[in-house]
Amino acid sequence: MQAHPPGHLANIVEALDALQCGAVLLDRNAVLIHVNRRMGEMLRVDPKDLIGRDARTVWPKHRIARTITEGLRRFEEDREGEATLPLPGGKELPVTVAGRLLGPAPPFSDIRVVTIMDISQRVLADELLRDQHREVSKLSDTMVEMAIELKHHSERLEQRVRERTRELHDANMDAIYMLAVASEARDADTGAHVRRIQHYSAQLARGLGLPDREAEKIGYSAILHDVGKIAVPDDILKKAGPLTDEERAEMNKHTLAGEQILSDKSFFDDARKIARGHHENYDGTGYPDGRFKDAIPLAARIVRLADVYDALRSPRIYKPAWTHDDTVRAIRDGAGTLFDPTLVRVFLRLITEGQLAWPQQQADS
Ligand SMILES: [Fe+2]
Numbered sequence: 001m002q003a004h005p006p007g008h009l010a011n012i013v014e015a016l017d018a019l020q021c022g023a024v025l026l027d028r029n030a031v032l033i034h035v036n037r038r039m040g041e042m043l044r045v046d047p048k049d050l051i052g053r054d055a056r057t058v059w060p061k062h063r064i065a066r067t068i069t070e071g072l073r074r075f076e077e078d079r080e081g082e083a084t085l086p087l088p089g090g091k092e093l094p095v096t097v098a099g100r101l102l103g104p105a106p107p108f109s110d111i112r113v114v115t116i117m118d119i120s121q122r123v124l125a126d127e128l129l130r131d132q133h134r135e136v137s138k139l140s141d142t143m144v145e146m147a148i149e150l151k152h153h154s155e156r157l158e159q160r161v162r163e164r165t166r167e168l169h170d171a172n173m174d175a176i177y178m179l180a181v182a183s184e185a186r187d188a189d190t191g192a193h194v195r196r197i198q199h200y201s202a203q204l205a206r207g208l209g210l211p212d213r214e215a216e217k218i219g220y221s222a223i224l225h226d227v228g229k230i231a232v233p234d235d236i237l238k239k240a241g242p243l244t245d246e247e248r249a250e251m252n253k254h255t256l257a258g259e260q261i262l263s264d265k266s267f268f269d270d271a272r273k274i275a276r277g278h279h280e281n282y283d284g285t286g287y288p289d290g291r292f293k294d295a296i297p298l299a300a301r302i303v304r305l306a307d308v309y310d311a312l313r314s315p316r317i318y319k320p321a322w323t324h325d326d327t328v329r330a331i332r333d334g335a336g337t338l339f340d341p342t343l344v345r346v347f348l349r350l351i352t353e354g355q356l357a358w359p360q361q362q363a364d365s
Contacts, residue, residue, distance in 0.1 A: 008107060009033065022095070022116035025102065030055045030072050033111060042095075042118050044088055062086045071099050075112060085116070094123045172267070173220060180223045193310060194223045196358045200306035201299075203356050207346040208302075221270035222303045225278045228258025240317060252287045255279055273297035278304050283337045293340075301340045305331065305347060308338065 009025065013034050016023040022039030026032050032055050040047035050058060055068045067083055078100040084092040096117045102108040180194040202219030206212065229237060232254050236247045243251060258275030262268040276288065277300025284292030286304075296304075309331060312322040322330070328351055335344035350356040 009111075012102065012113075016113075019115070022118070024050075024055070024114050024116070025111050026055050026114065027111055028072065028075055030068060032058075039116060042093060042116065043085060059086050067097065071112065071114070076101060076109075082119070094119050176220060176223050179227055193314065194226075196310050197222045197225065197303065197306050199358050200309060200356060201302050203350055204302045204306060204343060204346055205299075207350050207355070208298075208343070218270055218274075218299045218302060221268070221274050221299060222306065224258065224262060224268075224271045225274045225303050225307060226254060226258065227261055228254035228256065228275055230261065231257035252279065255288050270297075270299045274300050274303045276300070278307055280304065281338050282340050285337070296340075301343060305339045305343050308334070309347070 012025070013036075016025070016034060016036040019036060019038060022042045023034075023036040024032055024039060025034040032050050032053055035047035035050045037047060040050075043050075056065050056072075059065055062085075064083055064085055067081075071079060078098075080096070080098040082094065083097050084094050087093050096119055097114060098117075099112050099114040102111040102113045177191065177194070180191070198219045201222035202215045205215035205218045210218070232251055236243065236250050239247065255276050255278065259272045262272045262275060264272075274297070277291070277296050280286035280289065280291050280296040280300060281304075282293060282296070282301065284290050286296075309327060312327045312330060313324075315321040328348070331339065331344060331347055335341040339347075347356070
């Protein structure tokens with residue numbers, strides 16, 4: 001065992017012992033010429049017990065032996081890497097190992113200096129960092145899951161709101177139909193009339209280029225055009241023969257009565273205009289106000305045409321249903337007098353394209 005280094009190494013040994021990292025000197029036969037103090041502390045051994053030993057035999061079964069062998073094989077090369085050193089009690093010390101020749105010329109070129117840095121703190125910090133990273137990943141996974149769950153929840157809520165809105169709309173429509181049918185039932189016609197008026201009016205509005213929502217609104221508002229007939233006495237409403245002037249005047253009041261019956265909610269805005277204006281003629285000869293052209297609300301002009309079209313095509317006590325051709329001719333002839341000529345053009349186009357057809361009427365004709 002070589003307890004004292006050769007004289008030419010004394011200064012170097014002194015320098016190595018002052019280092020904060022582990023350091024060893026070994027020769028080409030793997031003999032440990034020196035092991036510094038810090039190295040002894042790291043390995044928890046007395047450096048003197050190692051000096052003079054073949055480094056490969058210190059931990060013969062540990063993989064560090066292979067690293068030492070490899071270092072000897074490439075004795076001249078500067079090498080650097082990470083490794084672990086065995087500690088008493090089976091523990092492992094993570095280290096970085098850097099080896100190079102002590103000098104370029106003999107005797108220093110026959111000695112390798114190997115510095116060993118304890119990186120257990122760094123490894124611990126790395127592990128801590130990895131743990132934190134895993135935690136953050138888990139947390140972000142959880143957050144993603146929560147965000148997805150929230151999104152699903154809000155979609156379910158939206159779906160419920162849509163369903164409720166649809167139910168409310170349907171309930172409103174039911175009420176509208178019931179009201180319309182109740183007023184119509186006192187007349188000669190049935191409830192089917194109002195649904196046809198709804199269809200024709202919505203189609204005419206679409207044909208004019210109105211947005212679908214607006215067209216639909218005009219459609220369901222049209223259902224209530226004759227709701228004011230509730231206020232007309234039965235003996236006038238159901239009279240088989242022609243009406244007297246007085247009775248006619250009373251009958252015509254269904255327009256004003258309809259407007260009054262409908263609430264002032266914005267939902268019924270179009271319906272009120274339609275109820276009041278659906279007997280106005282484009283040339284100003286209609287009732288109750290004798291308005292003409294654009295002074296008549298568009299929705300009322302639309303229903304005027306739809307109402308007459310349906311009345312002509314339907315049988316009444318006092319007349320059979322007109323044929324398709326006769327009806328179309330009458331509407332065309334009414335352009336500019338009874339009806340808005342623009343609407344008549346739209347009507348004729350829809351008729352030609354088959355877009356006005358009502359399923360039940362298709363069956364009749
Ligand atoms: Fe009417």
